[in-house]
Amino acid sequence: MFKVPDHQVAGHRAQDGKLGPVIDDAGRFYKPLQNDERGSKEVAFYESFSSNTRVPDHIRRFFPVFHGTQLVEASDGSGSHPHLVMQDLTLNRLNPSVMDIKMGSRTWYPQASMKYIEKCLKKDRDSTSVHLGFRISGLQTYESKKSGFWKPAKKTVQSFTVNDVKSSLRKYVSSNPSSKTEPDCLFASIVYGGSDGILAQLLELKAWFENQTIYQFSSCSVLMIYGKEGSEAGSSHPEVKLVDFAHVVEDEGIIDHNLLGGLCSLIKLVSDIVNSPGECVKRRFAGIREE
Amino acid sequence: MFKVPDHQVAGHRAQDGKLGPVIDDAGRFYKPLQNDERGSKEVAFYESFSSNTRVPDHIRRFFPVFHGTQLVEASDGSGSHPHLVMQDLTLNRLNPSVMDIKMGSRTWYPQASMKYIEKCLKKDRDSTSVHLGFRISGLQTYESKKSGFWKPAKKTVQSFTVNDVKSSLRKYVSSNPSSKTEPDCLFASIVYGGSDGILAQLLELKAWFENQTIYQFSSCSVLMIYGKEGSEAGSSHPEVKLVDFAHVVEDEGIIDHNLLGGLCSLIKLVSDIVNSPGECVKRRFAGIREE
Numbered sequence: 167m168f169k170v171p172d173h174q175v176a177g178h179r180a181q182d183g184k185l186g187p188v189i190d191d192a193g194r195f196y197k198p199l200q201n202d203e204r205g206s207k208e209v210a211f212y213e214s215f216s217s218n219t220r221v222p223d224h225i226r227r228f229f230p231v232f233h234g235t236q237l238v239e240a241s242d243g244s245g246s247h248p249h250l251v252m253q254d255l256t257l258n259r260l261n262p263s264v265m266d267i268k269m270g271s272r273t274w275y276p277q278a279s280m281k282y283i284e285k286c287l288k289k290d291r292d293s294t295s296v297h298l299g300f301r302i303s304g305l306q307t308y309e310s311k312k313s314g315f316w317k318p319a320k321k322t323v324q325s326f327t328v329n330d331v332k333s334s335l336r337k338y339v340s341s342n343p344s345s346k347t348e349p350d351c352l353f354a355s356i357v358y359g360g361s362d363g364i365l366a367q368l369l370e371l372k373a374w375f376e377n378q379t380i381y382q383f384s385s386c387s388v389l390m391i392y393g394k395e396g397s398e399a400g401s402s403h404p405e406v407k408l409v410d411f412a413h414v415v416e417d418e419g420i421i422d423h424n425l426l427g428g429l430c431s432l433i434k435l436v437s438d439i440v441n442s443p444g445e446c447v448k449r450r451f452a453g454i455r456e457e
Numbered sequence: 458m459f460k461v462p463d464h465q466v467a468g469h470r471a472q473d474g475k476l477g478p479v480i481d482d483a484g485r486f487y488k489p490l491q492n493d494e495r496g497s498k499e500v501a502f503y504e505s506f507s508s509n510t511r512v513p514d515h516i517r518r519f520f521p522v523f524h525g526t527q528l529v530e531a532s533d534g535s536g537s538h539p540h541l542v543m544q545d546l547t548l549n550r551l552n553p554s555v556m557d558i559k560m561g562s563r564t565w566y567p568q569a570s571m572k573y574i575e576k577c578l579k580k581d582r583d584s585t586s587v588h589l590g591f592r593i594s595g596l597q598t599y600e601s602k603k604s605g606f607w608k609p610a611k612k613t614v615q616s617f618t619v620n621d622v623k624s625s626l627r628k629y630v631s632s633n634p635s636s637k638t639e640p641d642c643l644f645a646s647i648v649y650g651g652s653d654g655i656l657a658q659l660l661e662l663k664a665w666f667e668n669q670t671i672y673q674f675s676s677c678s679v680l681m682i683y684g685k686e687g688s689e690a691g692s693s694h695p696e697v698k699l700v701d702f703a704h705v706v707e708d709e710g711i712i713d714h715n716l717l718g719g720l721c722s723l724i725k726l727v728s729d730i731v732n733s734p735g736e737c738v739k740r741r742f743a744g745i746r747e748e
Contacts, residue, residue, distance in 0.1 A: 276588055296567050297709070328710070376725065423589070423590035430714055435711075
């Protein structure tokens with residue numbers, strides 16, 4: 167009945183007897199609760215968010231639907247284990263292209279211990295988080311029946327520089343992501359652009375984050391999802407979702423400037439691609455190396 | 458010819474034989490160059506900024522006019538010393554109300570040494586920087602001929618909590634800042650509001666920061682200045698200025714999400730005051746304590 171999700175690009179994976187999320191065939195995603203306080207904090211967030219009338223309806227679409235918690239056989243064979251149950255975000259998607267972006271130049275929450283802060287600060291400095299206000303945690307983008315997905319290895323993604331991130335945002339919407347030539351950004355306008363493309367959705371989230379003072383989302387992720395097959399029929403259906411809420415702090419009465427700053431930085435890079443759709447192709451023909 | 462500025466609310470002060478900025482009676486402000494690389498970095502920024510054609514004209518009004526460097530008798534009596542020469546921002550202001558706000562949840566620059574980062578991180582965590590995305594470095598606001606300025610002591614300002622910052626932003630535009638009753642926010646609409654009030658200016662800066670990828674302004678300050686006397690005649694003339702550029706890094710090709718996040722946070726607090734002009738007074742009459 168349960169199986170390991172095919173399209174997970176970041177986080178713990180349920181393989182080789184390890185604990186990780188599973189999905190069922192009814193469209194639900196089961197995430198094992200972490201034993202420390204992170205598990206209970208994430209459940210507390212979903213419960214608060216589900217019932218909070220101050221969250222506008224149009225913002226709810228950016229969050230996975232929450233179905234409570236459930237005891238489920240753990241993927242590591244250790245018996246039944248409490249799981250968070252939510253919507254499977256890639257349900258009914260054939261070969262979805264997915265990018266997981268950990269938001270914020272700071273991934274530690276202010277109340278954390280010095281030891282935890284130092285651990286996060288090192289990762290933030292070693293990755294693009296401090297420079298860019300976010301880092302890519304994982305990605306896959308479908309290339310073709312023959313070559314399948316372009317999915318850089320975890321270690322490769324972890325060592326991404328600012329220019330690698332810029333380049334990956336172009337490859338993510340290209341028909342030739344694995345090629346050594348310049349990415350063609352063939353799907354940029356259909357995926358990033360448009361009235362309900364990724365950019366429009368990010369801007370809608372930004373407007374909310376400029377005002378909402380309910381939640382501080384330390385170290386959550388923005389997921390971008392779209393389908394390449396059938397995109398000509400307009401079915402690429404790009405979606406932005408927020409996930410990973412183990413460190414949310416509530417009701418501080420201030421905006422989440424840490425997430426918002428990273429969101430503005432991501433918006434700038436995505437809008438540069440949308441506003442210069444020919445840039446990738448021009449570079450390719452001119453033989454100019456990407457910065 | 459030179460004298461110690463009357464309305465400096467933060468930074469080193471030229472008193473008791475210490476090195477600090479001085480002004481002349483021609484409207485110039487002389488800031489001693491720090492001996493380490495900070496001095497030369499700040500000069501380099503002003504030189505770059507003055508000549509950079511990518512900076513839109515309407516943005517230049519938010520920066521002090523730069524008049525080069527000059528050898529001037531140091532205020533600590535140590536002989537002539539190189540000074541940055543710029544516009545005296547409080548020239549011709551009678552009893553100006555001034556607030557100096559150090560921007561960013563992070564005041565260290567990514568290239569800094571671990572020792573420097575740790576020093577800044579401690580200050581950022583101990584102040585409101587991490588929580589709010591900025592901290593108040595100093596302020597004064599004119600109350601009356603009789604009581605003069607309300608100007609909390611440096612130590613008091615350094616220990617401001619988030620609620621102290623919220624309260625100070627109200628007191629800054631009140632006729633009764635030193636009173637123990639609630640601040641009346643009498644000048645909120647004339648200073649923060651209006652088509653060229655502080656809020657409108659902050660929003661104009663924000664629009665630039667969402668796009669500019671030329672400069673990263675680590676640990677610079679937003680100065681807010683206005684005049685209370687004569688405000689009925691419309692001469693309160695609120696101004697926003699950016700100052701302190703010893704740690705600017707150039708041409709990273711990414712937005713300054715650290716400053717932008719703090720700017721959005723400040724904008725939210727200021728707009729809350731503008732949008733609820735009666736809030737302060739209501740609280741006062743209801744006898745409700747500020748949060």
